[in-house]
Amino acid sequence: MPSLNLKDFRFHNLPTNTKILIIRLRSLGDMVLNTACYKIVKENLPSCELSVLVESPLQDVISGNPYVDNIIVLDRDKIKSSITNQIRFINYIRKQGYDIVIDMHGGPKSAIFTLFSKAKYRVGLEDNRRHFVYNIKVKSTSFTTIHSLEYQIRTLKALGCSVNNARPYIHISEEDRLQANSLLKEVGISEDDKIAVIAPAVLKKHNEWQPDKFALIADYYQQKRCLKILFASGPNQGSQIKRIGKFMNTNFISLAERTTIKDLAAISKRSIFLLCHNSGPMHLGAAVGVPVFALFGPSNPTAWRPLGDRHHVFYKSLPCSPCAPHPLKVCREGDPECKKMISAEEVIKVIDDKLG
Numbered sequence: 001m002p003s004l005n006l007k008d009f010r011f012h013n014l015p016t017n018t019k020i021l022i023i024r025l026r027s028l029g030d031m032v033l034n035t036a037c038y039k040i041v042k043e044n045l046p047s048c049e050l051s052v053l054v055e056s057p058l059q060d061v062i063s064g065n066p067y068v069d070n071i072i073v074l075d076r077d078k079i080k081s082s083i084t085n086q087i088r089f090i091n092y093i094r095k096q097g098y099d100i101v102i103d104m105h106g107g108p109k110s111a112i113f114t115l116f117s118k119a120k121y122r123v124g125l126e127d128n129r130r131h132f133v134y135n136i137k138v139k140s141t142s143f144t145t146i147h148s149l150e151y152q153i154r155t156l157k158a159l160g161c162s163v164n165n166a167r168p169y170i171h172i173s174e175e176d177r178l179q180a181n182s183l184l185k186e187v188g189i190s191e192d193d194k195i196a197v198i199a200p201a202v203l204k205k206h207n208e209w210q211p212d213k214f215a216l217i218a219d220y221y222q223q224k225r226c227l228k229i230l231f232a233s234g235p236n237q238g239s240q241i242k243r244i245g246k247f248m249n250t251n252f253i254s255l256a257e258r259t260t261i262k263d264l265a266a267i268s269k270r271s272i273f274l275l276c277h278n279s280g281p282m283h284l285g286a287a288v289g290v291p292v293f294a295l296f297g298p299s300n301p302t303a304w305r306p307l308g309d310r311h312h313v314f315y316k317s318l319p320c321s322p323c324a325p326h327p328l329k330v331c332r333e334g335d336p337e338c339k340k341m342i343s344a345e346e347v348i349k350v351i352d353d354k355l356g
Contacts, residue, residue: 003135009121010160014099016047021098021117023053023110024152025074028234028261028280029304031061032287033149034104036166037156038067044161051096053113060261061284064171079109090116102159103134104152123155148303167307168287172266180259180266187230187253195228196221197268197285199276200244201237201256205334206327207277208240209295213344215247217275220348222250227272230255232264232281273351278304286311293351297338298324298331312350316341 020041024034031054041050051070052062059073072093078085093113100121103114111130114122124130126137138158141151153166181191189195200214218229231241231254238256245252259267264281265288268274274285274292278299285292286306294306296315300322305313315321316338320328327336 003137004121006136006138006158009136011044011156012160014045014048016045018045018048018099019051019097020045020048021051021053021072021093021096021101021119022104023101023113024104025053025055025107025110026058026105028058028061029283030148030152031058032168032170032280032283034152035061035065035168035170035287036149037104037153038062038065039169040153040156040161040163040166042067043164044156051098053093053110057261061170063262064173065169066171067169074109089113094118102155104155106130123159125155144300144303146303147305147307149307151303168283170265170284170287172262172269172288176262176266180263180270183255183258183263184230184267187255189228189230189253193228194226194272195230195267195270196272197230197232197264197274197276197281197290199232199264199274199279199281201233201240202277202279204298204327204332206298206323206331206336207339208334208336209277209339209342210335211240211243212247213342213347214244214275215249216344217348218244218252219248219250228253230267230271232259232267233257234280273355275347275351282306291354293347293354295339295342295347296322297336298322298327300324310354312354314342314347314350 049069052068053072055074055076059071062068062071098117098119101114101117101119103110103124106128111133115133121136122134123136124134125140127140138155202208221227222229233241233256241254241256265284268285268290269288271290274290276282277295282294286308292306292311294313296313301313301315318338321338
């Protein structure tokens with residue numbers, strides 16, 4: 001099917017029973033922001049059947065979302081293991097009979113799934129190197145001038161969707177809350193305890209902050225504010241948290257590598273505040289409504305800041321900032337100057353001022 005002119009396509013003119021697939025495979029922060037798109041789709045075409053394709057274990061970001069009819073989970077390791085598994089998965093997508101596939105991921109895998117879906121309408125960005133896959137091509141926008149959420153929903157706007165106050169949504173069930181409280185009980189936290197979460201782990205050394213600063217902040221709030229500070233991390237990040245414990249003078253409570261996405265969402269929702277880097281936990285925390293205090297360095301806060309008025313971004317705008325994804329060599333080795341300039345005392349003052 002030849003490319004269609006966007007002027008000739010309007011989302012609300014689609015049949016009421018249209019089957020729609022949104023592809024957003026990863027990562028945690030992007031998936032959290034992507035949840036805002038589901039409500040938009042359903043508000044503009046209420047009777048459609050909306051499916052979302054996501055890699056495991058990020059289906060937890062979507063589970064329970066009232067605007068999503070089906071979650072298709074891609075087992076990344078299984079797909080990589082054999083061509084047979086890849087063909088089987090593609091055939092599964094084809095059999096679903098989607099009318100429109102919207103590729104919001106933009107990678108090679110998502111492009112393949114889009115191409116072979118048999119969908120009448122295949123939507124993606126015109127500047128994607130795999131743009132030939134799409135027959136509805138959306139003009140791209142500079143990623144440095146708008147927030148990542150706006151960057152994701154611009155595709156829906158281009159298709160003619162009206163957008164009103166789009167915000168991410170994470171469903172936390174009573175079962176999720178009880179499971180999180182059970183985990184907290186294992187580390188000595190009761191339902192009456194006041195808690196705050198620090199998520200200090202990073203994927204790249206050029207984004208790290210000094211461990212003694214995290215320790216100083218944790219000690220302050222446990223001694224002066226009678227909070228219990230919980231350190232959380234994703235898989236394979238426990239060693240970063242252990243480093244912080246060596247500098248602490250108060251009780252060191254680690255949930256490193258123990259929380260699911262739902263656990264972290266429920267614990268964050270219960271917390272007084274969340275201190276973290278620009279990361280998936282930052283967007284997750286903002287989505288569930290906890291005040292987020294985010295440490296920015298190589299990333300652009302215009303594009304990635306936590307959404308909402310309750311949050312605060314620490315950012316030193318150096319001549320080389322933002323530098324992601326190409327930091328200076330000295331920063332790639334760790335201890336980046338833009339992060340080093342943020343002091344623990346500055347963070348404590350801002351948190352105290354914000355929380356009163």
